[in-house]
Every structure is written in structure tokens, then in C-alpha cells.
């Protein structure tokens with residue numbers, strides 16, 4: 001056992017105990033205090049530790065503790081998830097070593113929720129706790145420990161009788177008037193003295209020091225002027241009323257708010273939240289990280305005085321400051337990305353997930369939770385409504401709603417009855433410009449000219465960043481790949497680099513082929529940088545702005561760019577996903593989808609769904625003002641159902657077709673899907689382990705009785721990533737519980753293999 005470095009209580013290490021210590025301890029007491037501890041390990045088990053007398057008073061569930069663990073009893077940090085007395089059994093428990101937090105970091109309801117996540121997504125409870133509590137909260141960032149003083153209670157009665165110097169009396173009087181300890185600086189100021197009298201009182205034993213934490217950052221979210229509610233149309237009114245009924249009845253219900261783009265979903269959320277706030281309760285609004293634009297934040301803070309916005313750019317200190325404010329109940333509405341679902345609101349009244357179809361709600365590393373499912377569970381535990389909003393819901397949510405498990409609310413028309421824009425599918429297979437490698441076809445060019453002539457603004461959408469996604473050798477026909485990944489390098493002209501979009505490997509643009517050394521590589525395909533150059537060449541008089549994660553690196557550049565577009569300083573805005581979401585500009589009269597096929601050919605069961613969502617979302621960016629608008633979608637698959645349905649704004653038609661197609665292949669949402677990925681540096685070893693796991697899975701009773709289907713192993717779509725080979729096994733089951741049980745039967749039998757890793761992703765969304 002390592003040498004104790006933190007003096008907390010009077011603890012012995014096990015080696016220091018007298019040999020008969022355990023036996024006379026047993027004879028002494030029949031009961032023992034036991035803490036259940038979840039460690040940051042991929043294990044669902046919790047471990048029991050005896051709580052020494054010295055720590056009994058200070059320990060409660062939700063605090064971090066240090067415990068000896070494993071061979072050699074190395075100290076590990078874990079979370080105390082339960083503590084209480086037990087009958088002493090013959091099995092001797094190890095002793096808990098120390099308690100790291102003064103106060104619990106999370107409460108009972110959050111302990112329940114995190115336990116549920118561990119069980120649902122097949123990972124360790126301690127892993128979940130470690131991930132959901134922000135680092136800044138654990139470290140208490142932005143606060144510092146200061147010395148404060150309080151009166152020693154035993155002496156208070158006596159103090160009236162003793163004669164003390166005037167300054168010391170003043171100090172006593174100030175402390176008697178205060179309702180708790182006071183910091184030294186505060187005490188000096190209020191008593192009008194230096195530290196001398198305080199030290200004298202301390203030496204006499206009348207005062208005692210206590211350590212306090214104080215926040216170093218200013219309180220957030222100053223109230224600003226609150227804007228009035230908008231008038232609702234009939235559909236919006238019905239939606240708000242249905243949600244409010246659930247709020248008033250204290251009932252868990254999940255509502256799927258299916259509203260076309262521009263139908264005023266946000267206004268529905270806000271009016272329902274206003275009711276929650278009027279009840280003295282609070283709300284969480286989850287939005288995709290990409291939608292955390294100043295526009296969204298402004299709308300919420302203009303309506304509610306105390307809004308906390310949790311985005312990924314917060315410092316640890318800011319995050320900790322917000323966390324404390326939220327826990328104190330001062331914040332009415334928390335707006336944030338995925339992890340805001342764990343915000344510690346004391347009286348949660350409602351949860352909203354806007355754009356619920358966004359894949360960013362699923363976490364891509366352990367714990368691989370989906371915020372929608374966590375929200376559902378949290379809402380259930382708290383008996384409150386959950387509202388999912390989208391113009392293009394996931395088929396998972398859609399099926400639950402149409403089958404009556406959840407409640408469907410529709411907003412079929414746009415506000416002020418503005419029509420949805422006409423969408424034209426442009427077949428690019430015979431376009432002369434596209435054939436020569438251009439991004440803009442003849443029809444789209446004409447439409448752009450017309451739009452600019454009429455004074456309208458244009459949005460061009462292309463979901464590929466960089467200049468060209470493929471560097472190709474004419475001599476040997478090979479592409480230039482990342483040395484560590486099975487991914488071609490993308491040429492970025494502005495950054496003067498060829499970059500791997502999977503691992504950020506970067507080299508100067510190669511002049512010769514890596515395989516045959518022939519000079520003169522061809523740049524194939526079109527990224528946003530290349531599109532920008534083409535647009536500038538075609539429309540030299542127009543003002544053009546490109547928005548993607550390369551051009552928007554600086555903090556605040558996103559807001560500046562959108563402001564410029566809003567004020568008409570920019571005529572053509574082009575970019576990636578960043579411009580597909582939530583932007584609402586009335587003067588946009590043309591939207592061009594430069595290549596609708598980019599997401600269509602992915603070997604992923606959700607490829608069609610993603611394509612539909614993308615086209616429908618981008619199309620929603622126009623026709624919002626009095627000038628109307630139209631959408632051109634360039635594709636070489638003009639008959640693809642996802643594209644045809646999207647061009648007709650026909651979500652229900654698409655959903656029906658796609659649900660049928662998924663039924664045939666036993667895919668979600670008809671089944672639950674999990675993916676086991678094994679990775680390692682040596683291909684043969686990695687495959688061998690994957691095969692071993694697959695054999696074990698296939699031997700379980702669940703697979704034998706066909707309750708669970710196990711496929712693979714097969715190479716992952718990106719076979720090699722960051723230098724590691726990757727193989728996957730797919731598990732499908734009608735009942736998720738069968739799938740979980742099969743894995744829980746196999747996982748404990750797998751012994752660690754050097755350099756090899758495996759993980760399971762339940763409800764996998766990312767199939768790369």
C-alpha cells in the first residue's frame with residue numbers, strides 16, 4: 001500500500017495492523033459501517049469497504065473516496081454510491097482510505113440515473129460518474145480555500161462576563177451578529193481592526209478557524225429585459241396546452257413535436273417553459289452543439305431572466321460556477337448540448353430536446369449514452385414531461401409516437417401560413433459543367449444569377465470541407481492515404497496541408513505519388529474551399545462568405561459571420577452542416593444543395609435517413625420571408641426515395657417507406673443494435689480476439705435460440721484508425737434486454753490481452 005499522503009482521520013494501513021486486530025474488532029462490535037464504492041473501471045460491480053469510525057461522520061453517498069484496490073492494494077479514486085451499517089459477516093472487508101469531497105457532488109436522483117446508464121449501455125457505474133461530473137466541479141475550479149473564523153459555541157455564554165479590549169469586543173460582536181463564519185478580510189473590515197485582535201481571541205480559545213471555499217468568478221446571467229410572448233396559431237396553442245397539462249398533472253409523458261421547418265417549435269417550447277417557471281420549477285433545453293448560436297441564446301435569454309448556457313467552450317471555472325448556480329436553484333432554464341442533461345437542477349419541471357434527430361446527442365466514447373434516452377429516464381424518475389422536437393424525427397422516435405407509446409403533436413404548417421419552398425431535383429449526370437469537375441451545374445448557376453439580380457441572398461450547402469477530398473495519382477491510380485488510417489487525405493489549400501479528417505495527421509501537400517513517385521497528383525472531388533473559389537470566379541461582383549470549421553476557428557467568428565449575412569453584407573453564404581441548422585433569414589430566396597449524394601452511399605443503415613434529414617433541413621432555410629424562396633438539389637440519384645420524399649416535404653411518406661425497408665433487414669427501430677469493436681496494432685491478433693468474442697457470443701443461449709443475432713467479425717468501415725486495426729461484431733435483438741444479457745454473460749469471461757481493446761456500443765449510431 002502506498003504511503004498515505006493525505007492526513008484524513010487516523011488510519012492504519014493493513015500491514016501496520018496487529019495480527020489479531022481483525023478478531024478483537026469483530027468481538028467488539030456486531031455491526032459495521034460499509035460504503036459501496038463504484039470505481040472508474042469497465043465493471044458494473046460495486047465494491048464494499050469498511051468505513052473507519054473517523055470517517056463515518058464525513059462520508060455520504062455522492063462523494064469521491066480513495067480505496068485500496070486489486071493486487072498490491074493500490075489506492076484508487078471511486079465514488080461512494082451508498083453507505084450504511086451492516087451486520088458484520090465473517091468476510092473481512094478492506095478499509096476505506098479517505099474521503100475527497102466535503103459535500104456530495106451529486107444527489108440520489110443522479111445516482112439512480114447514472115446507475116441506469118451503466119446498466120443500459122453496458123459500462124461501469126464509476127465510468128459514468130467520472131464522465132458526467134465536469135472536471136471543473138471535481139476540482140472546484142474557480143474557487144479557492146480561504147480562512148474564516150467562527151465563535152467557539154461553548155464559550156459564547158461566558159463571553160458576556162469576561163472583560164476584553166474594545167477591538168476584541170468588536171470582533172466578538174460582529175461574529176455574534178453574523179449567521180456563520182466570516183472570512184478574515186471581512187471580519188477585519190466589519191470590526192474595524194487588523195488581524196491582531198483576531199489572533200489574540202484565537203489564542204484565548206474564543207475563536208476557531210474554519211476553511212471556506214469562495215467563488216473566484218462573478219455570478220452569471222444578469223437579468224435583461226424580458227420580451228413578451230408571441231401570439232400562437234391554433235396548432236401551436238394545442239401543443240402548448242397538451243404539454244402544460246402534463247406539467248400540471250406531474251406526469252411523465254414523452255411528446256414528439258413534429259413540426260415542419262419554420263413552424264414555430266421554439267415558441268412552443270418557450271411558452272411551455274414559461275408555465276414551468278411560473279410553477280417555481282426549472283427546465284433543461286438540449287440543442288445540438290452546432291445550434292448553440294448567439295441566435296438561440298438570445299431568444300432564450302430575452303424570454304427568461306436566468307438562463308445558463310452550457311457549451312463546449314466554457315472554462316472549468318465557468319462550468320463549476322454554473323453548476324453551483326444551477327444546483328442552488330437560481331437558474332430557471334439550462335440551455336446546452338448533450339451533457340447538459342446532467343445539470344443538477346433541484347426542481348426540474350420539463351426537458352426539451354430540440355432537433356432530436358441530430359447524431360451529436362449520442363456520445364461517441366464511454367459512456368456511449370444517447371441523451372434522448374437519458375432524458376426519458378430522468379423525466380420518468382422526476383414525473384415530468386419530455387418534449388422531443390424535430391422536422392425530421394429519427395425513425396426510433398417516430399415509431400414510438402405513431403404506435404402510441406409516446407404522444408405525437410403535429411405542427412403541419414409554417415407560421416403565418418408561409419408555404420414550404422418548392423424543391424427542384426437537378427439530375428447532374430448529364431450536366432456539362434459537373435462533367436468537367438465543377439460543383440455548380442448549369443441550372444443552379446442560372447438560379448443563382450436570377451436570385452442575385454432580384455436582390456435575394458443565397459445559401460449553398462456542401463458537407464465536405466477542405467479543397468479536394470481525394471489526392472489521386474494518374475500513373476498508378478492510387479489515392480494518397482493517411483499512414484495511420486484507412487482514409488484518404490484531404491487537400492486544404494489555405495492551410496497548405498493534406499490532412500486526415502479522422503486523426504488530424506497533416507503533411508505539406510505532396511508533390512509526388514507516395515506509391516510510384518510519379519509527379520503531378522490530381523485533386524479530385526470538391527470541398528467547400530474549392531466551391532468558394534468557383535463561386536468567386538463565377539460571380540466576381542458578389543460578396544461571398546464561407547462557413548466551416550476551418551474558416552470559423554476563432555471564437556466569436558461564427559456570430560460575426562451570421563451578423564454580416566443577416567445585415568445583407570454577404571450575398572452568398574456557403575458552408576458545411578454549420579449552415580444547415582436553425583438559421584432563419586427572411587431574405588434567403590435560394591438554397592442550393594451542391595451534392596446530395598455525399599451521405600447517401602455510406603454503408604450505414606441510416607444513410608437514407610441522414611440524406612432525407614439533410615435535404616429537408618437545408619431546404620428549411622429558405623421561404624421564411626415575404627419574397628418566398630426555392631431549393632435546388634443536385635444529385636446523380638434523382639430517383640432515390642430519400643431525395644424524392646425530401647423534395648416533396650413528405651416526412652411521413654419517407655418514414656413509412658423506410659420503416660418497411662428496415663423491417664426487411666431487421667434493422668432499428670424494429671430491433672436494438674449494438675456493435676462490439678475490437679482494435680489493436682497487429683491485424684492478426686485483433687481479428688483473432690474478435691473471432692474469439694464472436695464465438696463466445698454465438699454460444700450463448702440468447703444467440704442459440706435466435707433471440708439475439710450475432711454477425712461478424714468483419715472489418716470496420718474505416719479498417720484502420722489512428723494506427724489500430726478494427727474489427728466489429730454486430731448484435732441485433734428485438735428485446736434489448738436479451739442483447740444486454742448475452743454481453744453480460746460473455747464480458748466477464750474475457751481476460752485482458754496486451755495491446756488489444758474492445759468496447760461495446762449499444763444503440764450504435766456511428767458505424768465507421
Ligand SMILES: [Zn+2]
Pocket residue numbers: 473474475476477478513514515516517518
Ligand atoms: Zn502513383
Ligand SMILES: [Zn+2]
Pocket residue numbers: 482483484485487500501502503504505722
Ligand atoms: Zn489518420
